[in-house]
Amino acid sequence: MSEHRSDERANGIDDAQHDVVVVGAGIAGSLVAKRLTQAGFSVLVLEAGPATAAAFDDYSNHVQAFYAATSKGPESAWPPAAGVPQPDTADIRTGDGYFVQAGPLPYGSTYTRLQGGSTLHWLGVSLRMLPEDFQLQSSYGVGRDWPLDYWALEPFYGEAEHEIGVAADVVDQTHLGLEFAPGYDYPMHRIPPSYSDRLLAAAVDGMTVNLGEDQLALKVRNYPAARNSMPRGDYRPVGAVDQRRAGQGDGHGLARDLGQRCAGNTACTPICPIQAKYNAGKTLAQADGRTLQVVAQAVASKIQLDPVTGEVRGIEYQRYDDPASARHTVHVARGRVYVLAAHAIENAKLMLASGLGSASGMLGRNLMDHPSIYGWGLASHPVGPYRGPLSTSGIDDLRGGPFRARHAALRVDVGNDGWRAPTGAPDSTVTDAVANRGLFGTALREHLRSTLSRHVRFSLNVEQLPSRSNRVSIDPRYVDLLGNPRPVINYDIDEYTLAGMAAAKRVYQEVFRRAGIKDCTDPEQGVWFPSVAYQGDTLHYHGMGHFAGTHVMGNDPAQSVVDTDQRCWEHRNLFLVGSGSFPTMGTSNPTLTLAALALRTARHLAKELST
Amino acid sequence: MTGPRQLDGSRRLEDFLAFSAEATAFTVFELRGTGQSQAYLNTCDGIVGTEVTDCLLDRYDAARSAVVASESTLPELLRRDILSDPQLGPVARNIAKMWFVGVWYELPRAWTEAFGAREGNATFVVSTQSYTEGLLWPAIGANPPGAKAPGFGSWAHPPRIPVFP
Known part of the structure; x- marks a missing residue:
């Protein structure tokens, strides 16, 4: 693994043209970045939060923060930067947090705005969706059908399970109609x-x-769990990330001797101290550093359109040096293609703040969780x-x-x-x-x-089924320290x-x-x-952190925000990836499915960018 | 090394440990092994003041001496002379909780109303080490979350919960 350039170059970035600009260094953005850099394309990743999980010493400070916290909730190890607030479980009761809870019920889930995203504190359970989950409307007359069926996604599930490193035995998982490609098994034993x-x-x-x-x-x-176990065949479990700035460390992106097996730390949430559990930093560390540029502490704030073509011509972002301060400078990132991978809520928020994606009336709607x-x-x-x-x-x-x-x-x-x-x-x-x-x-x-x-x-x-009235929207009365809108959530069960x-x-x-x-x-x-x-x-009820549905995928531009490649119907060089694209969510944790979708989109993009 | 203050200090720590062993049902040897003895005594002193701590340790010392000639057991004497005392009871309970959890818990309102507010009397983790050294975990054959991992697959076996007298 070679060093990728870190944030130091941010000030000179306005003139640079990339093949792809990715917003968000969570699992979806990291998978897209890894795949496309490996295919030889130049990728710029903008990450709103600090990159403090990327070097192992810094990561260990997060472990210490968890030890020292009186309340050891999912967010305890991961405090946000001042200008990049995030929802917190403790705010659900007071109703006075990052989310503007507009009711009638409080939305119970949270996420993390740091490089690595919510995979920093996810549980790691990686169930596939059931084949019938993709056809809920035609099978049972409820919800929506996906524009893809299980078999269209099946190869990407396998790919995602190997990228993430999922431990399971196929023999335990073949029920309720769930089938696997012939001869397939997970990369690690259960x-x-x-x-x-x-x-x-x-x-x-x-x-x-x-x-x-x-x-x-x-x-x-x-x-099935994204935790390192005994490998199958020649699979090599990926341990802790230790990606340091130029001049520090030995230049290796991955620590070689830590986290190759789950050791029973009993802290998947909020922090696996040895990173035996997958986090998106592992994927980003495997991207090709020669064509990858990651700019952390860079908050995408507005999508700029070309008024003639309707295509995206740049993404404005606010770059801050001090995570404790709202002081920042404004820059523009330019590419041929733009991928929003900032989270179901943040993707929709950025689109709404930019005045985009309103044609179908579906943007921000169909917000789901697993109450x-x-x-x-x-x-x-x-x-x-x-x-x-x-x-x-x-x-x-x-x-x-x-x-x-x-x-x-x-x-x-x-x-x-x-x-x-x-x-x-x-x-x-x-x-x-x-x-x-x-x-x-x-x-x-x-x-x-x-x-x-x-x-x-x-x-x-x-x-939970999609409903138009469960939604995220924005309201100029509610903004954060950087002046970006806070999500207004309407939610009911x-x-x-x-x-x-x-x-x-x-x-x-x-x-x-x-x-x-x-x-x-x-x-x-x-x-x-x-x-x-x-x-x-x-x-x-409690939330599961399973946000989905804010930029629903479909075959009909009048009824959906993105197509099956997660391309925005209205703006041909703009892609919205993540669980926001889910028409329905079934009962599986969304991360594996959104990873499979991101890999599918990455494959499509690699093809499209080559022509 | 052997000045009178030092001797007093170590005697105080010995008494604190002996009382703590009574409070937790862990041995003095095990308590020392956590490396937290001085930190907990300092925390207690720092919040309620050395006079209150000394008073608690004196009562404990007296109970320990009295038990020889008494029909009551030491736990009974401690309940009567310390745990039932409006000032010393909450402090004694806080010492027990601190050993098990590594946290100083804010004293009850009734205590601060009766004996005065104390600076720093909030709920806090004494130190990152005190969290990982909480006795609660060995008491149930588990490890503190995020530390002292017992190894791959250990969770598949029955817990090993130590026997205590």
Whole structure:
């Protein structure tokens, strides 16, 4: 790996002409940059946030920030720059953060605006979407169909799994109609399931639940994960990134001796200290440094159009030196082709701020998430939680089936991190035991041993359909320190998804009963989450960080923002990549699918730029 | 090395450790092994003042001496003489929590109303090391998230939870 030029040259950049200008150094932008530099094209990547995750010493400072944080939420290791604010879980309750929550319900998810993007703190679960997820409208009469089917994307799923480094065994994944190319298997063997997964499977496998008229048998299955495991064949796991500025380090982009296997740090979110879990910096470090230029601390603020051709002729950006200050200079990046890979929200925001993409009326609309339910309980025996990757298994059987004509599909994520997410345990278990139970000394330690070792947590992730009224928009009254608009979010959860959430609650209760797990779920006592009333019940939901749908892909320019290559219908040299292009999201985490789409677009661009 | 202040200082630390062992059910040997003893004593001194800490350690010392001739157990004496005390109880509980979590928790409002607000009395992680040295993790056979990784595949096996007396 050779050094790529860093931010020092930013001031001289206005005159340079690149083949491709990419906005955003997250997973989608990094994949496009890697592919296109390797094909010999010059690529400029503009990254709004600092590049502090790129050199290992700097990355380690983020680990220290996590250690020192009193509240160890997903954002705790990744504070944003002053001029590049980001949504924060803590702001959902106050409604007073980067997002302008315009209701009726709060949108519960967040993302990170740093080089590497939200892959810096993602969980790493990398499920493919089901074939039926691509044809929800024609199969079940709900949602929208994708303009692509599963098989059009299948080769790119395989490519994405190798780029990201996904550990799984195909034999565990072929259900619900999911098929793989003949002879294919993942680049690494599956991550070993946790001890608690195995105990749960022994108790649950084969039990059935009813969803409407469908009776579905359950099985605890291993989750494909972007975490390094034992390699298959000649695949080489990619460890930590150590990309330094010129004159520092040994010039190698990847540290050679760290992170080649998951070591069980139990901190996928918010930060894997050894980078055994994939982050987008790994991909960017593998781009061809001879034709790659990355400018961090460069906030794309406006897309300039050629008034005659309607094509993009430049992207204005604000370059700042001091992350603590809003002082900046304005520049213009020029290329033949422009790729927005800044996140579903940021892509739409930049388009809206530039007055573009309004023809279909779909820009910013169809915003989705996986509103999710927590269930937590006490197993009858020690199951060894708070160990290993945060999740190694799930129950997939409710992701597909005819019941989807009536209510949302769902997926059961089985946690290895006890009650941390819903209650703040184990810390809160200590404070509760001391303050409320009056325990001290031997009684205290015995209480911790006997309860914490039995903590079980499910997160039930529920599908959400696209809706025109769930949207991001901008409003000149709400701007950040650099004068860029803050996202205004309108969000609601409809009957279809609410019924799925109610079913999810029933399912975890049945599974707990079957497994002899005492249900301790009590949202009033746990961490605060937004709630919604449904049929006399109160459903507390949390976001999954799964944004999708803001620049929907389609075959009809009147009904979509981008085509199947993620090209903007209205501006031929402008591409919007990422989960914003998803017509629907099914129940899988969006990262793998958006990576597959980005690779598909990169292949298309390599061809187009050659002619 | 052997001046009277130093001797007092180490005696204080010994008493703090002995009391902490009582508070956590970890041995003095294990507590020393965390490397956090002085930092926690300093934190306690820094927030509530050395006089309050000394008062707590004196009570502990007295209880330890009294238990020989008493029908009560040491935990019972500690409950009566320290944990039930409106000033010393919350401080003792904070010391226990600090050992388990590595965090100084803000003292309850009732405490500051009765005994005065203290500068720095907010909830904070004592240090990055104190987080990774929290006793909560060995108490349940786990590692602190983001540190002391036990190795590939270790999570597939039952937890090894240490037995304690």
